[in-house]
Amino acid sequence: MTRNGAKLYGARMAISSDRVELFLAEKGIEVEFVPVNLMAGEHYSEDYRRRIAPNARVPALELDAGTVLRESVAICRYFEASQPEPALFGGTPLEQARVEMWQRLMELELLMPIAMAFRHGHPAAKALEQPQIAEHAAVQKQRAEKRIGVLDKELAGRDYLAGDFSIADITAFLAIRFGRLSKIAPEPGHVAVQAWMERVAARPAIATALQRIKDAS
Amino acid sequence: MTRNGAKLYGARMAISSDRVELFLAEKGIEVEFVPVNLMAGEHYSEDYRRRIAPNARVPALELDAGTVLRESVAICRYFEASQPEPALFGGTPLEQARVEMWQRLMELELLMPIAMAFRHGHPAAKALEQPQIAEHAAVQKQRAEKRIGVLDKELAGRDYLAGDFSIADITAFLAIRFGRLSKIAPEPGHVAVQAWMERVAARPAIATALQRIKDAS
Numbered sequence: 001m002t003r004n005g006a007k008l009y010g011a012r013m014a015i016s017s018d019r020v021e022l023f024l025a026e027k028g029i030e031v032e033f034v035p036v037n038l039m040a041g042e043h044y045s046e047d048y049r050r051r052i053a054p055n056a057r058v059p060a061l062e063l064d065a066g067t068v069l070r071e072s073v074a075i076c077r078y079f080e081a082s083q084p085e086p087a088l089f090g091g092t093p094l095e096q097a098r099v100e101m102w103q104r105l106m107e108l109e110l111l112m113p114i115a116m117a118f119r120h121g122h123p124a125a126k127a128l129e130q131p132q133i134a135e136h137a138a139v140q141k142q143r144a145e146k147r148i149g150v151l152d153k154e155l156a157g158r159d160y161l162a163g164d165f166s167i168a169d170i171t172a173f174l175a176i177r178f179g180r181l182s183k184i185a186p187e188p189g190h191v192a193v194q195a196w197m198e199r200v201a202a203r204p205a206i207a208t209a210l211q212r213i214k215d216a217s
Numbered sequence: 218m219t220r221n222g223a224k225l226y227g228a229r230m231a232i233s234s235d236r237v238e239l240f241l242a243e244k245g246i247e248v249e250f251v252p253v254n255l256m257a258g259e260h261y262s263e264d265y266r267r268r269i270a271p272n273a274r275v276p277a278l279e280l281d282a283g284t285v286l287r288e289s290v291a292i293c294r295y296f297e298a299s300q301p302e303p304a305l306f307g308g309t310p311l312e313q314a315r316v317e318m319w320q321r322l323m324e325l326e327l328l329m330p331i332a333m334a335f336r337h338g339h340p341a342a343k344a345l346e347q348p349q350i351a352e353h354a355a356v357q358k359q360r361a362e363k364r365i366g367v368l369d370k371e372l373a374g375r376d377y378l379a380g381d382f383s384i385a386d387i388t389a390f391l392a393i394r395f396g397r398l399s400k401i402a403p404e405p406g407h408v409a410v411q412a413w414m415e416r417v418a419a420r421p422a423i424a425t426a427l428q429r430i431k432d433a434s
Contacts, residue, residue: 054367055326067311074318081310093298094284101291109272136353150271 002029002083008075009034009052010059011043012217015111015174016072017059022170023076025209026088031061035216073103076167088167095163102161102168110151111175113144117182124181137182144184148176148193155192159199173200219246219300225292226251226269227276228260229434232328232391233289234276239387240293242426243305248278252433290320293384305384312380319378319385327364328392330357334399341398354399361401365393365410372409376416390417 008024008031010017024031036042036058043049043056052060053070061069061078069075080089090096119129121137151172155161161168176197179185186193200206225241225248227234241248253259253275260266260273269277270287278286278295286292297306307313336346338354368389372378378385393414396402403410417423 055322063311069311069314069318071318071321073321074314077317078310078314081313093295094280094286096298097286097291097295100294101286101288104288104290105272131352131356133350133353133356135348136350139348139350 004029004031004079005064007032007034007062008059009036009048009062011036011038012213014038014058015115015178016057018174018213019072019167019170020059020061020075021213022174022206022209023088023167024079025205026086026165026170026203027079027083028205029079029083073167088165088170090162090164090166098162099166099168102166103171106161106168106172106175110144110147110172113140113147114175114179114182114184116140117144117184118178121182141182141184144179148179148184148186148190152186152190152193155196157192158196160196165200165203169196169200170206173197173206221246221248221296222281224249224251224279225276226253226265226279228253228255229430231255231275232332232395233274235391235430236289236384236387237276237278237292238430239391239423239426240305240384241296242422243303243382243387243420244296244300245422246296246300290384305382305387307379307381307383315379316383316385319383320388323378323385323389323392327361327368327389328395330361330364331392331396331399331401333357334361334401335395338399358399358401361396365401365403365407369403369407369410372413375409375413377413382417382420386413386417387423390414390423 008020010020010033012018012035021033036048038058043053043058049056052062052068055070057070059070059072059075061075063069069078077089080087087095088099090099117137117140119125119137120132121134121141126132160166161172176184176186176193186197201210225237227237227250229235229252238250253265255275260270260275266273269279269285272287274287276289276292278292280286286295294306297304304312305316307316334354334357336342337349338351338358343349377383378389393401393403393410403414418427
């Protein structure tokens with residue numbers, strides 16, 4: 001583990017925050033974690049908005065210099081550029097493009113409908129999304145379920161989405177886990193998706209990070 | 218201009234497709250453009266889905282090898298990695314992270330609500346989004362308008378979003394132009410946003426590319 005002097009403001013079990021933790025675990029980089037209590041509304045506090053994130057979101061990375069980076073993928077990108085190995089955004093131009101392609105496909109076609117199904121449909125998300133639109137939640141749930149079916153075909157005969165393990169796998173893996181809250185899950189027949197979920201979860205760095213997240217939340 | 222052997226499948230006036238064209242213009246890279254007629258449903262044709270994009274979307278880049286890249290930002294990333302100068306995704310790790318941060322903020326907080334206001338609210342988008350949810354369109358329109366107000370404060374005293382001109386400026390610029398279709402626009406008092414829009418539009422490569430897009434559509 002490389003110890004880094006930055007501070008990561010985040011909330012365990014929030015997808016975007018967990019994404020950075022899993023990413024750092026795979027990179028072997030350790031960063032001080034500062035929990036932000038979303039249930040208590042800490043991210044809306046004047047101090048947090050002024051010093052860290054004007055848009056009141058997690059995660060955020062405070063670098064030594066007092067410089068703050070927001071957006072989980074931007075934070076991951078910072079560490080990738082600072083310490084390229086192991087590459088989680090791809091190596092060659094074509095690999096980099098393939099990772100970006102899968103990252104965006106999974107983000108826009110899978111994570112986004114799953115997040116919207118939750119925000120617009122789950123009682124616990126009432127404070128996050130006003131107004132909640134039930135019809136929108138229902139359509140997004142269907143869209144996510146259909147996309148998991150497509151993913152099953154895409155993953156057949158493949159270990160990971162973009163060739164080697166990458167940030168795209170982290171995004172899709174966390175999205176599907178989060179889907180459970182909205183009763184979105186792979187069907188029993190989606191064997192390729194299920195095998196891939198197990199493959200990701202069994203990676204030593206991922207397994208350790210997931211356990212740490214679970215213990216802390 | 219560097220001539221590249223790839224083929225870019227796209228549709229003029231579609232944000233994602235225009236984004237790649239503006240990006241390539243700034244990079245000084247010329248790629249053969251293959252128009253896909255969305256109004257005639259060409260992107261749903263069996264041939265297009267089989268050879269180019271299973272998800273029936275534009276743009277897509279067919280490389281010489283018959284390899285296809287989808288997702289506009291992935292296509293831009295490919296050209297950035299292949300020909301790093303001028304850097305439109307940032308140079309140093311911190312610059313790269315800042316560009317990614319602004320790119321995502323503009324994508325998620327500005328382009329997405331603008332696209333949703335259009336897809337769920339505009340008669341011309343009826344075929345794209347089923348069912349259209351009018352309430353969702355209205356909320357997203359408000360969100361986009363509020364975000365333009367925030368952007369005005371962020372841009373005060375700054376030439377571009379992430380320091381130097383970057384892909385984040387292209388994304389936000391095209392998003393705001395596209396907003397007109399849904400009656401979303403900067404207010405007269407948003408002088409920083411308006412000056413920045415003019416600054417982007419006046420860049421020689423952007424001006425040329427916009428004219429070409431207009432002439433072809």
